[in-house]
Amino acid sequence: MATDRIVGIDLGTTNSLVAYMQGDTPAVIPGEDGSNLVPSVVALDENNQTIVGNSARRSLIETPDRAVYSVKRLMGRGVDDVQEELKLFPFRLADDLQPGEVLRIQLGNRSFNPPEISAFILRQLKRNAERFFGAPVTKAVITVPAYFNDTQRQATKDAGRIAGLDVLRLVNEPTAASLAYGLDKKKNGIIAVYDLGGGTFDISILKLHDGIFEVIATNGDTHLGGDDIDNLLIAVALDDIRGDMGIDLRRNGEAVQAIRKAVIDAKIALSSQPSVKLDLELPGGHHYRREITREMFEQLAQPVIDRTVGPTKQALKDAGLKPEQIDEVVLVGGSTRIPKVRQLVQDIFKRTPHTDLNPDEVVALGAAVQANILGGGSEATKEMLLLDVTPLSLGIEVAGGVTDKIILRNSTIPASATQHYTTQVDGQTNVAIHVLQGERELAKDCRSLARFELKGIPPMPAGMPRIEVKFLIDANGILHVSAREQRSGKESEIEVQPSYGLTDDQVEGMLLESFDFAEEDFRQRQIIEARREADTILAALEKGRKNDAWSKLRTNERNQIGKLETGLRSVKDSDDYQSIRKAIDVLNQATTRLAELMMDTAVATALKGKAMDATNLEEGPAAGHPMAKAEFK
Amino acid sequence: MPGGATSTCWSCGTMRAEHFCSACGKVQPPVPVDYFTFFGLPRKLEINTAQLEKEFYALNRKLHPDVYASAPAQERSWSLEQSSLLNDAYRTLKDPIRRTEYLLRLEGVELEEQSKAATEKARSTGETKKQVVPPDLLEEVFELNMQLEELRAQKKLGEDDPALLEELGKAKMALEEKSGNLMSELQTYWKDWDREFDSSTDENRRKTRDQMVDLINRRNYIRNLVRDVNEALEN
Numbered sequence: 001m002a003t004d005r006i007v008g009i010d011l012g013t014t015n016s017l018v019a020y021m022q023g024d025t026p027a028v029i030p031g032e033d034g035s036n037l038v039p040s041v042v043a044l045d046e047n048n049q050t051i052v053g054n055s056a057r058r059s060l061i062e063t064p065d066r067a068v069y070s071v072k073r074l075m076g077r078g079v080d081d082v083q084e085e086l087k088l089f090p091f092r093l094a095d096d097l098q099p100g101e102v103l104r105i106q107l108g109n110r111s112f113n114p115p116e117i118s119a120f121i122l123r124q125l126k127r128n129a130e131r132f133f134g135a136p137v138t139k140a141v142i143t144v145p146a147y148f149n150d151t152q153r154q155a156t157k158d159a160g161r162i163a164g165l166d167v168l169r170l171v172n173e174p175t176a177a178s179l180a181y182g183l184d185k186k187k188n189g190i191i192a193v194y195d196l197g198g199g200t201f202d203i204s205i206l207k208l209h210d211g212i213f214e215v216i217a218t219n220g221d222t223h224l225g226g227d228d229i230d231n232l233l234i235a236v237a238l239d240d241i242r243g244d245m246g247i248d249l250r251r252n253g254e255a256v257q258a259i260r261k262a263v264i265d266a267k268i269a270l271s272s273q274p275s276v277k278l279d280l281e282l283p284g285g286h287h288y289r290r291e292i293t294r295e296m297f298e299q300l301a302q303p304v305i306d307r308t309v310g311p312t313k314q315a316l317k318d319a320g321l322k323p324e325q326i327d328e329v330v331l332v333g334g335s336t337r338i339p340k341v342r343q344l345v346q347d348i349f350k351r352t353p354h355t356d357l358n359p360d361e362v363v364a365l366g367a368a369v370q371a372n373i374l375g376g377g378s379e380a381t382k383e384m385l386l387l388d389v390t391p392l393s394l395g396i397e398v399a400g401g402v403t404d405k406i407i408l409r410n411s412t413i414p415a416s417a418t419q420h421y422t423t424q425v426d427g428q429t430n431v432a433i434h435v436l437q438g439e440r441e442l443a444k445d446c447r448s449l450a451r452f453e454l455k456g457i458p459p460m461p462a463g464m465p466r467i468e469v470k471f472l473i474d475a476n477g478i479l480h481v482s483a484r485e486q487r488s489g490k491e492s493e494i495e496v497q498p499s500y501g502l503t504d505d506q507v508e509g510m511l512l513e514s515f516d517f518a519e520e521d522f523r524q525r526q527i528i529e530a531r532r533e534a535d536t537i538l539a540a541l542e543k544g545r546k547n548d549a550w551s552k553l554r555t556n557e558r559n560q561i562g563k564l565e566t567g568l569r570s571v572k573d574s575d576d577y578q579s580i581r582k583a584i585d586v587l588n589q590a591t592t593r594l595a596e597l598m599m600d601t602a603v604a605t606a607l608k609g610k611a612m613d614a615t616n617l618e619e620g621p622a623a624g625h626p627m628a629k630a631e632f633k
Numbered sequence: 634m635p636g637g638a639t640s641t642c643w644s645c646g647t648m649r650a651e652h653f654c655s656a657c658g659k660v661q662p663p664v665p666v667d668y669f670t671f672f673g674l675p676r677k678l679e680i681n682t683a684q685l686e687k688e689f690y691a692l693n694r695k696l697h698p699d700v701y702a703s704a705p706a707q708e709r710s711w712s713l714e715q716s717s718l719l720n721d722a723y724r725t726l727k728d729p730i731r732r733t734e735y736l737l738r739l740e741g742v743e744l745e746e747q748s749k750a751a752t753e754k755a756r757s758t759g760e761t762k763k764q765v766v767p768p769d770l771l772e773e774v775f776e777l778n779m780q781l782e783e784l785r786a787q788k789k790l791g792e793d794d795p796a797l798l799e800e801l802g803k804a805k806m807a808l809e810e811k812s813g814n815l816m817s818e819l820q821t822y823w824k825d826w827d828r829e830f831d832s833s834t835d836e837n838r839r840k841t842r843d844q845m846v847d848l849i850n851r852r853n854y855i856r857n858l859v860r861d862v863n864e865a866l867e868n
Contacts, residue, residue, distance in 0.1 A: 414717035
């Protein structure tokens, strides 16, 4: 059923994709421009409308203060966490940001939080899919880095909701890739997925067994990727320019973005050629020219690439496996095109990695496979089942600020743990629980997820109440907490204060707002398009009147056209795009015979061997039906 | 059949196995059971882990939330609870130490807290941690702790003493060997326990149980020592 179609979405740091299952094969849905990748860039155009993807990427250079990229780095993070990012990325925080509030990014004179910005990207992908299917799309599977914590996952889910998508499942990116990889091979064995993308690194070790994809261990770094290499290259260029020409461009957003684009192109080129020449025009007519050899590039990138070694070794250790015990290594993410990265993977695992999958698309394709499984499966997927793990240990703060781990990392999810609490004071009715995520011993070194307040405990002497709290990590890797006082059997009320995320009410508010915006956006676009089309047909009619064919029409036909033309002119400037469209359609019909006559005239003229004048050329057979509906989207 | 408990499937009315209906396959409301019962196993310690894995995969195909993605909310919630219970049970039973510790807890034993969290907690609250050094290890532990202190002091000064490092390495290997021996000793207790489970007196069972408690404590103590040595060597 078309309405139940579930799409798979790779919401990437650099690029995002949407895919679906076409029969037994996953396929990426291209955008209007024919491209499979939608750059994860959001910008405001001159009318304060949001634009996404390639068009937004242009404004990144022209109006950098109205555009944002790599927003995934900010998902689920607080102001304190992002100080490092702020030094390296041109993120502008909103001026009126309150302490404790979820981050907001300034774009022009508006500000948005990271889930809202991600929602713009998701909405674009949703639109692409809807155009492709010709039907609404409301359900999706979205991928996240395996090493994303609870807050980052929740933020991604919120983004989906704000975009009007029912997020059926968050799937870990390397795991999704393994689904796409394992789809056509009924293979059993142990595989490692090494996923180095634009902003995140993941390593996952999986056991494939008769269609079951069991993740044994995962590790990673949610702030490590191609972006980091770009930043090093930009820093070198800025230093060069300052040293050689005495120009400090660090505060010049436009110039930095231009340099960024140039070094990214250079980085990509260096994967296939030994050296590349940078040639960049700078403000003030200066030129920055420099040759970068692969050797220089590799020296610069080495420290970034080396940061993947630690997590990889840890994942192997957690899996209890030696590198030789891995049957196949799968590479995912654009940064794995870098020869030095491939070399490193080969050195660690002592085998040539598998590279015949498109590293940019494989995650989205895997998301489509998972979407298909959740939709009930097909012949190709009916035996497939994904058993994933939680990447980080879940703990609670106990006396002395120590973390007591209750669900260990690499536990298969869903996973649960039960803890018992009591009161310290007679008649105490509330108990506070601080939930943490991470591997460190002290609570202050772990990620604070939320503070839960158990309320409504029946007043009893200290130590008497016995409150059972159940912590459950669902298949998305998101935590749920429930509590019950066992003596009274009463469900305790839990008040959750997310440490970094949005509350449900906030998401709900944004959802409504985005519906309003979406509807308004849609209406605006329809009006603009209808007017443009009206102008086209009216202009064509002007020309038609001067054509010989006009005189060949019957009087009542000419009168009818004239009447409908007046009709269209009278509604053209209104905001009622449906009336404009109706007027266009009827005028279009009334002029069909005129169009045919014009074509005949043109053909006849051509056959007579008479030289065609400019008008004829323009409106000759090659131009088709001169009144044809203009194609605007 | 898991647990031996049967009742009537809420959906189709036939008799069912515990977690899903054998007739129509639908997930059933979770019943609070221990991990052994969940897998339909007696409280015995020798487990065929290959068989357990097979069962784990088979049950996951019936209970995993992916199977119920488009089911009504109630079934989705049962599936979530059942599959988390399945995963928790499998994680515990497949590992020899966790399995033994779990059984001992079911038998009412409060295992000595030797986790690192407890150590840190004791350190920060000033309480003395309940930790008894196994008598036969006393001398070794004393020596090892001295060496570790020395190593930490040297590291602070940026010095390097290859002889000390070598000794620590040797001590670590000896501890690991001891730990390995304890594992094979544990397996003989498993056999005792499983045999006594069916036929023996409470007194015999209690004896075996206490032997296992002692062994687990010693093993955890050694594990912590190895961890300390590793940390000192790495830092």
